[in-house]
Amino acid sequence: MTAAEYLAIATAVFAALAIAWYGFTASGMIRPLFLPSPGQVISRLRELWISGQLAADAGISIYRIGIGFLISTVIALPIGVLIGCYRAWEAAIEPFVDFIRYMPVVAFVPLTILWTGTGDVQKFLIIFIGTFFQQVLLIMDNVKSVPRHFIDLGRTLEMPEWRILQRIVLPSALPGIWDSMRISLGWAWTWLVVAELVAATSGLGYRITTAQRFFLTDLIFGYLLLLGILGLATDQIMKFAGRRLFHHREVA
């Protein structure tokens, strides 16, 4: 399948959904309070865009996810690599990570508010709890899937352990790690909006909660669409960057 065909199919699905949405609302079967029309949603978004509200809400959310995700990734990387390489460290850390990983992130929201208040730090903390433990395990698996023979090659060349790690294991695991980052970034968005829905004074999630109080369904829909578009865009950008960075990896 060519890239153009792929794009055509993907666009067709979006177009079909948009038409179905329009058809439903135009038929008058559903009250606009439950499902506003595309026109309503677009004009609401435009209004918020002109007032600067939309950019401000999106900006603060992107800032929070940027910092939260960065903190999580920077700490998860060395730990994931360490437990991927050494059994003893795996024994020390992996079961603990699994233990925390299964605790619902939502349940940490009241605790984190208690600990840090309702500011940005609490958002970072929720994003961290939601992504860090997943990232550690994903990165561990990426490192473990480095072919045994690559490491043997390093040994036969008398490379010291740290040099094998630096010159063979890391570059070999990098495309997989990149993919893990891409996947965990998607989860991070979810946790950010959860945190903003519960306790915040700004951001996309906060705006959705206040819209609910005034039955502004068109705003809720508009921001949901915006979140989807932001997610799709970051995912596509990371995929594209990954293909460019690791273009020669695709083995025939």
Next chain:
Amino acid sequence: MLARKLVIAGLGKTYRTGRGETVALKDVDLDIDENEFVALVGTSGCGKSTLLAIAAGLETQDAGVISIDGVPITMPGLDRGVVFQSYTLLPWLTALGNVEFALKAAGTPNRDATGIAQAHLALVGLDGFEHAYPSELSGGMRQRVAIARALSYRPKMLLMDEPFGALDALTRHHMQELLTAIWEKHRLTVLFITHDVEEAVYLSDRVAVMTNRPGRIKSIIPVPLPRPRRYELISTPEFRKLQLAVLEEIRTESMAVAALGKVLA
């Protein structure tokens, strides 16, 4: 009298698994002279790859000694170049980059590495492919880069573990001719593992036949065929006779295994 390069004496290796013990190697004796090409043949699972891994220093034996130039092998080292069956080129480096990688690990100064790497790629007939990534090379070309890489840092001997095993028949023949031509020009001590009898006879000075479970050297058959060898050699009666002799050794071995299986069942 030729100097002994690799000496293997009384080598043994047992794997302990959950279901008991598997004796992979038992009392293996094999000497390889300086600049001699020895092929080790045997059925799959007979322990020949284990023997090579021990020679490479990637595994350790439970019994016996293996030494190179009289120095016991205890760990991997740059005195041995290893070529594996699976493709071990680093996919993020070009053909040239892969050879340079080994040279730099071996301590070759950066300014010399490129020239030496280019010369070795030319040796395996890959001039013009220096900047190709492994994903852009065929299986045969990848193994040629792997051979160039193993030769580049001038090891005392070459250990090859079924390097052509994953290639199609035609490519395999090309590779055998190429390896023979290189070896005849640049003499080097080689231990070559294969299950292909024709390949073993064509390439080597001596063929060692290995038994199955436990793996030990059953017999060693000298190959006094003239060099330089060309591929037409394989259709000569002398070649056929040697090939049959090796096959017969392996056949009686696998029959013995089958008979043992019946007794045990």
